Amino acid sequence: MSIGFFISNHGFGHLMRNLPVMKYLLLNTNEELVLICSQKHNQLAKEYLTSEINSESVKKLTVIDCDTDIGLIVKAGSLEVDLSATENAVREYIRQFNYSVAYCRKIIDKYHISKAIIDIVPWAIVASKEASIPSYLMASFTWIEQYENILPKDIVDFYKVVYKEINSAILLGLANKPTKSYFCSGKKVDLVAREFHTHIANEIRRKYKFPIVFLSIGGSNSGIATPIEVGHLPYFFIATSGLSIKGNNVLVLDKETKNTQDYILASDYCISKAGWSTVSEILLARKPMALIQRPGVAEDQMLIQKLVESKEAIEIIVEELENMDAILKKMDLYDFQTPSYKNDFEKVSKIILDV
Secondary structure: OEEEEEEOOOOOHHHHHHHHHHHHHHHHOOOEEEEEEOHHHHHHHHHHHHHHOOHHHHOOEEEEEOOOOOOOOEOOOOOOEOHHHHHHHHHHHHHOHHHHHHHHHHHHHHOOEEEEEEEEOHHHHHHHHHOOOOEEEEEOOOHHHHHOOOOOHHHHHHHHHHHOOOOEEEEOOOOOHHHHHHOOOOEEOOEOOOOOOHHHHHHHHHHOOOOEEEEEOOOOOOOEEEEEEOOOOOOEEEEOOOEEEEOOOEEEOOOOOOOHHHHHHHOOEEEEEOOHHHHHHHHHHOOOEEEEOOOOOHHHHHHHHHHHHOOOOEEEOHHHHHHHHHHHHHHHHOOOOOOOOOEOHHHHHHHHHOO
């Protein structure tokens, strides 16, 4: 028997928060794992796990390449949601839904999957119910609230019906209010993130004589065209791909970088799109952060509002990135609160194992 992980391929955040759970299960149990996600996500997962644990443990992981989700489609060169393209893609996803369920059933049968961990792939929920196996929704948000204010009601109603079929929800720390209301009996945990490597973070720090600024806009977009000139500033900038940032004091990380969490730990400032996984790593590293507002994206708006109200973050808009000096001065003057969060990957693993 095996445990299936059906992971959204909208961005990389869904995979990132499942990797520490998979790592724990591979190291501490005899469970076989099956990861169902896109090819590039699966490749990253294999590389990450191979770098973290012994090869014998990694052999217990099988990957199946499959585009699992649609999410939001954004306009080229921006973080703005393309409403028409998103609606068309989601409608096609729904038209193919029964086929996807049938395909999932074949995977469940072929690999003898006895439990399904679902983040937050809708057809895997229905297939798990049809196969009479328990399903666990790893949730900080669902597509219901993401689509509610931007797509037609019939689409939202479809997703509402599907998410009602889940057996059990694991409510991640900072889960939004609508998600918590959908799954009132869900098991609550704190944040879940990849573990830091303190020695690597220290090595990164030693390389640069200036304060380090980490910038990220996630992997669910094609990048932003806003020009960011920072060569004149007394900082060193470490950025993920997709940012038009220029200067001799800039390092742009390869898309294949498997340990961005260590660059967060090494940094003095973090500026990021408000994706749950990146925000969780910043909070666990207890770093000051500025979060980029994205109108029309409910998950981001609710998360930013919560963290701004608790003084754990400030919010900015994309256009402010053109004046990086002003953002950093604002962060210097702000009285950030940095409460202590727990990395709860072990607790999540034990919920899955029913320990």
